[in-house]
Amino acid sequence: MKLCMIGTGYVGLVSGVCFADLGNEVVCVDNNISKINLLKKGKIPIYEPGLSELVAKNFKNKRLNFSSDLKKSVRESDIIFICVGTPTKKGGSSADLSQIYNVSKEISSSINKFKIIITKSTVPVTTGDEIEKILSKKNNKKKFSVASNPEFLREGEAIRDFTYPDRVVIGTNDKKTGKILKNLYSPLISKGASYLQTSRRAAELIKYASNAFLATKITFINEIANLCEKIDINVEDISIGMGLDKRIGGRFLRAGPAYGGSCFPKDTKAIISTADKFKTNLSVIKSVIKSNENRSKILLDRVYQILNKKIRKKKITFLGVTFKANTDDMRDSSSLKMIPWLSKKGAIINYFDPTGLKKEFSKLKNVTHQTTIKSAIEGSDLVIIHTEWNDFKSINFKNLVKGKKFIIFDMRNIYSSSKIEDQGFRYYSVGK
Ligand SMILES: NC(=O)c1ccc[n+]([C@@H]2O[C@H](COP(=O)([O-])OP(=O)(O)OC[C@H]3O[C@@H](n4cnc5c(N)ncnc54)[C@H](O)[C@@H]3O)[C@@H](O)[C@H]2O)c1
Structure with a gap:
C-alpha cells in the first residue's frame, strides 16, 4: 500500500x-520546507525516543520518503492520512x-484514482462530513472515501x-474502506490490538471522550491530593487503593501539576464547544477545565508558603519544564504559567531540561537556562522538580552540591521524604 501522511x-x-x-511505502509531506529538508538529511525536528534510528533505517531502505509537494504525493498514494494540527481557535475554545x-482543498484537486482520505488529526464530530463536501465539489463520490x-x-x-496500541479505531460506513484499513492494521491486530470499526462520527467522538476522561482522572486525583494535604494522608495510598479496583485502574491517578501538552x-x-453547538451541557468536563486552570495557582500558593511568603530575590530552580518526560513539547506546559508568575514576583530562576533551552522563556527577566543539573541547582533557595524525567529520579543532592542546603518541592512525588531529609534538605511533595 502506498501511504501519504500530510503533516510531519x-x-x-x-x-x-x-x-x-x-x-x-510511505511519503511524509509537510509545508514546512525546512522540516522536510532536515528530515531528508537524516535530522529529526522533534525529540522522540527511538525515532531517529527508525527514520534512518526506513529512509535508507527507501520505504520512507519526505516531500513538500502535497499534490504529487497524493496523486501517487492510495491512502492519505491527514495529520495536521487542530489547535484551539485564537480567542475562542473550539x-x-x-x-x-x-x-x-489541496487533496481535492489531486484525486486521480480511488483514494481513502483519513483524519488521524483529532477533529470534532462532523469534520469528516465537511471534508466529504469539500472533496465532492470536484470529484465523483465513487472516487474517494x-x-x-x-x-x-x-x-x-x-x-x-503506535506499534502496540490498546485499540485501533476506524470510523467508516463503507465496507471496502473498512476492509482495506483493517488489512493495513492487521500486523498490529495480530499482535493483540483490539480493532473497532464504527461510524465516522463515533470514531471522531471516541477520541475527544477518551482525552476528556483521562483529563478528568488527573484532575480528580489532583483535587483528592489537596484534601490529603489537609488531613495528613498520603495521596499515593489513595491512588493505589483506588487503582486496585479494575473498574477504576491505577493509570492517570498520579497527583502532580496541571495537565498540559x-x-x-x-x-x-x-468537546465543550461541540456540545454547545449541539445544545448539550458537558458540566463534568467544564468543571475539569476550571479545576485544572486553577491547579498552577494552588501549587504557586504552596511555593509562596514554602518560601515564607518571600519570593523576591529568591533563587528558584526548575528541573524539567516540558509538560511531561521524554518529549520536547512545551505546548500548554504548566511551567509556562509558573515561571512567568515567579519571574514577575522578582524570583531569580534557573531551569534545566534534558531537551535544552526553551525559546518560551527567552524574553523573561531573570530566567536562565542551565546546561547541567548541578549548575542549575547550585546556590538555589528552592528546587522544584516539575517534570518526571528519569534524569531527576536518583539525584544525590548532598554529593552534587556542597555547602548551602536548599528546599526541594517535588511536584511529581519522585522521592520519599526520608531519603531527602536524611541528606539534610527540607522536602515538600504533593498530596501528603
Ligand atoms: N502530539 C500528540 O501526542 C498527539 C496524539 C494524538 C493525536 N494528536 C493530534 O494529531 C494532530 C497533529 O498533532 P501533532 O502534535 O502531530 O501536530 P504538529 O504541530 O507536531 O504537526 C503538524 C504538522 O502539520 C504541518 N502542516 C500544517 N499545515 C499543513 C499543510 N497545509 N500541508 C502540509 N503540512 C501541514 C505542520 O507544518 C506541522 O509540521 C492534532 O490534531 C493532534 O490533536 C496529537
Whole structure:
C-alpha cells in the first residue's frame, strides 16, 4: 500500500515511519520546507525516543520518503492520512480546523484514482462530513472515501504506543474502506490490538471522550491530593487503593501539576464547544477545565508558603519544564504559567531540561537556562522538580552540591521524604 501522511509532526512522522517499518511505502509531506529538508538529511525536528534510528533505517531502505509537494504525493498514494494540527481557535475554545480544510482543498484537486482520505488529526464530530463536501465539489463520490482513524499515541512513548496500541479505531460506513484499513492494521491486530470499526462520527467522538476522561482522572486525583494535604494522608495510598479496583485502574491517578501538552487542554475545550453547538451541557468536563486552570495557582500558593511568603530575590530552580518526560513539547506546559508568575514576583530562576533551552522563556527577566543539573541547582533557595524525567529520579543532592542546603518541592512525588531529609534538605511533595 502506498501511504501519504500530510503533516510531519509528532503524529504524522511517528505513524508514517511506523507504517513504513511494517512494510508500506510511505511519503511524509509537510509545508514546512525546512522540516522536510532536515528530515531528508537524516535530522529529526522533534525529540522522540527511538525515532531517529527508525527514520534512518526506513529512509535508507527507501520505504520512507519526505516531500513538500502535497499534490504529487497524493496523486501517487492510495491512502492519505491527514495529520495536521487542530489547535484551539485564537480567542475562542473550539478547534481551529483551517489546516484540515486547507489540506482537504489541496487533496481535492489531486484525486486521480480511488483514494481513502483519513483524519488521524483529532477533529470534532462532523469534520469528516465537511471534508466529504469539500472533496465532492470536484470529484465523483465513487472516487474517494473519507474515514476517521483517531490516534492515541503519547509523546515520549509514541513508537511503542503506535506499534502496540490498546485499540485501533476506524470510523467508516463503507465496507471496502473498512476492509482495506483493517488489512493495513492487521500486523498490529495480530499482535493483540483490539480493532473497532464504527461510524465516522463515533470514531471522531471516541477520541475527544477518551482525552476528556483521562483529563478528568488527573484532575480528580489532583483535587483528592489537596484534601490529603489537609488531613495528613498520603495521596499515593489513595491512588493505589483506588487503582486496585479494575473498574477504576491505577493509570492517570498520579497527583502532580496541571495537565498540559498539545492534546488535553485543547481537546477538553473543543468537546465543550461541540456540545454547545449541539445544545448539550458537558458540566463534568467544564468543571475539569476550571479545576485544572486553577491547579498552577494552588501549587504557586504552596511555593509562596514554602518560601515564607518571600519570593523576591529568591533563587528558584526548575528541573524539567516540558509538560511531561521524554518529549520536547512545551505546548500548554504548566511551567509556562509558573515561571512567568515567579519571574514577575522578582524570583531569580534557573531551569534545566534534558531537551535544552526553551525559546518560551527567552524574553523573561531573570530566567536562565542551565546546561547541567548541578549548575542549575547550585546556590538555589528552592528546587522544584516539575517534570518526571528519569534524569531527576536518583539525584544525590548532598554529593552534587556542597555547602548551602536548599528546599526541594517535588511536584511529581519522585522521592520519599526520608531519603531527602536524611541528606539534610527540607522536602515538600504533593498530596501528603
Ligand atoms: N502530539 C500528540 O501526542 C498527539 C496524539 C494524538 C493525536 N494528536 C493530534 O494529531 C494532530 C497533529 O498533532 P501533532 O502534535 O502531530 O501536530 P504538529 O504541530 O507536531 O504537526 C503538524 C504538522 O502539520 C504541518 N502542516 C500544517 N499545515 C499543513 C499543510 N497545509 N500541508 C502540509 N503540512 C501541514 C505542520 O507544518 C506541522 O509540521 C492534532 O490534531 C493532534 O490533536 C496529537
